[in-house]
Amino acid sequence: MPFLTTADGTEIYYTEQGSGRPIVLSHGWPLSSDAWQVELKIFADAGYRVIAHDRRGHGRSSKTYQGNDMTTYAKDLAELVEHLDLEDVVVIGHSTGGGEVVRYAAQFGAHRVAKVVTVGAVPPIMVRSADNPDGTPIEVFDDIRAGVLRDRSQFYRELAVSFYGFNRDRAQVSQGAVDDFWRQGMLVNLAAAYDCVKAFSETDQTDDLRALKVPILIAHGDDDQIVPIAAAAEKSINLVSDGVLKVYPGAPHGVFGSYQEQLDADILEFIEAG
Template sequence: MPYITTSDGVEIYYTEQGSGQPILLSHGWPLNSDAWALELKIFADAGYRAIAHDRRGHGRSSKTYTGNDMDHYAADLNDLVEALDLRDVVLVGHSTGGGEVVRYAARYGKDRVAKLITAGAIPPLMLKTDANPEGAPIEVFDAIRNGVLSDRSQYYRDLAHPFFGANREGSLVSAGQIDDFWRQGMQMNVAAAFDCIAAFSETDLTDDLKAIDVPVFLAHGDDDQIVPVDAASKKAITLLKNGTLKVYPGRPHGIYGEYQRELDRDILDFIAK
């Protein structure tokens, strides 16, 4: 299996398919690069070099006890881009991965990044503060921490339902989709899972969004129960120099089914513009 080693000695697993302009995909919590399995094929079939990695602590990457924060995630992504010498790269980030690619683009990507795409992404800030009253209170994230520490196996099964909107009437989410969410979550070590909660909820990415010059496409479901659109992408779009926001009616946080098919078409259209 292909790995790169980061500047602080962490092994990052990645997978790739196809050739052409690179598309680098960053997954959400508690998932890994398997979440992008379909996109790897679709984007490769469309003539691109599609690459996805497992964030540190996730999937097949090193089970890290330290460095599970947005600064390290972005630095790891930079190490991967440098190791593969990716240029004119399109970044795609879902949920926490959206924060990762935004911080990477702002800090490291000036001469590397062509475009940036996020879906259900966390920027600018998930936590409710005096300056961010639309955010969620700390108790919401403390409950996630408790779920990870008390019975993470059951917690991931339970979380998958609002994640994919399986708790909504008429949902077509399969049992297999729920099982795969659980499988990916259980591949992450507890320390990384716990620390990443602070990373995705308490990292303020306001200045990062302001610093990005390349075209950005923000995709977000208006029935996202994990990262509500009003506190995330609808605020992020006001901070970008060159941003486009598309809100998908009735779509959840998790990417699957017809939402996945529509989003993938939109991503390819945005890249081709």
Template sequence: MAPVDTYAADLATLVDELGLDDIIVVGHSTGGGEAVRFAAQHGRGRVSKVATAGAIPPVMVKSETNPEGTPIEAFDEIRAGVLADRSQFYKDLSAPFYGANREGSTISQGQRDDFWRQSMLAGLKQAYDCVAVFSETDFTEDLKALTMPVFIAHGEDDQIVPVDDAARKSVDLVKNATLKVYPGAPHGIAGAYQQELDRDLLAFFRS
């Protein structure tokens, strides 16, 4: 079983144990991939809607079939950073994650520190293995299999998962999808971007 299949199967087990139906699944970044796979493989009859934000589908890594993708060397650098000094790596990563390296950024140091705190809670092996999961998993067939309404949100200035390689490709693969790109927004959801996305998600849930 591929790691992302395990993510989706774990979620399916939780949904079964809780006896949930008519559910809406929401996922950010790698979690967006998990939401899509769960809905495609386990969601028939119980998932009513799917929403993703800054999500990795359809596939991130560059290949012969995905020439516009991100070169594997970029993901190798992430793995090297995690192994060499993950604490400093996460501190540095918080800048492009939240767009703190952009002129005019209002992201707080506290927000960046919390990103570091949450990242450090992940086990070293899990963080290392996850790089292959989010970069190399192909969700194309999962996206094609979705029949429920899907809301695809993405920051225009996402430096982690570029919008042109992800959301703008995904919307063309889903039968009933709506794409909203947030001008100037980064990968991390905070501040004005978070407030606008929250409003849009609530409207999507109620529609």
């Protein structure tokens, strides 16, 4: 399996399929590059070189105790892109991965990135404060940390239900999707999973969004129970200089089913335009 060893000695696992213009995919918490299996094939079939990595602490990458923060995640991504010598890159990030690719493009990869796509992404900042009264109360994130620390196996099983919107009326529940969410979550070491909650909830990326100089597609489901659209995508679109907001009615946080099919088609259209 291919690995990159970063400057601080962390091993980052990555996989790639296809050839052509590069697309780099960054996954959400607590998942891994396996969350992008459909996109790895579909985008490769469309003529692209598609790369997905496991964030430090996640999947097959090193089980890290340190560096579980948004800036280090973005630096790891920068080292991967430099290692593979990618140019004219499209970076795509879901949830925490959306924060990762935005920070990477804004602070480390401006000379290599051509377009950015975020899906259910955490920027500009999730946690509620005096400056962000529409955010999510800190107690919600404290409960996530407590759940991970107390019984992460059961916590991931329960989280998967709202993650994919399976708790909604008339939802077509996939036990397989729930099981795979659990499988991927259990690969994250506890310290990395715990610390990442602070990274995805408390990192202020307002300046990152303002600094972007390339087109960005901001995709978000309007029934996202994990990263509410009003405090995320609807604010982000007003901070970027060249952005398109695409709202998916009734879509959850997790990328699955008909939402995934439409999203992937829209991403390809965005990449190929202009």
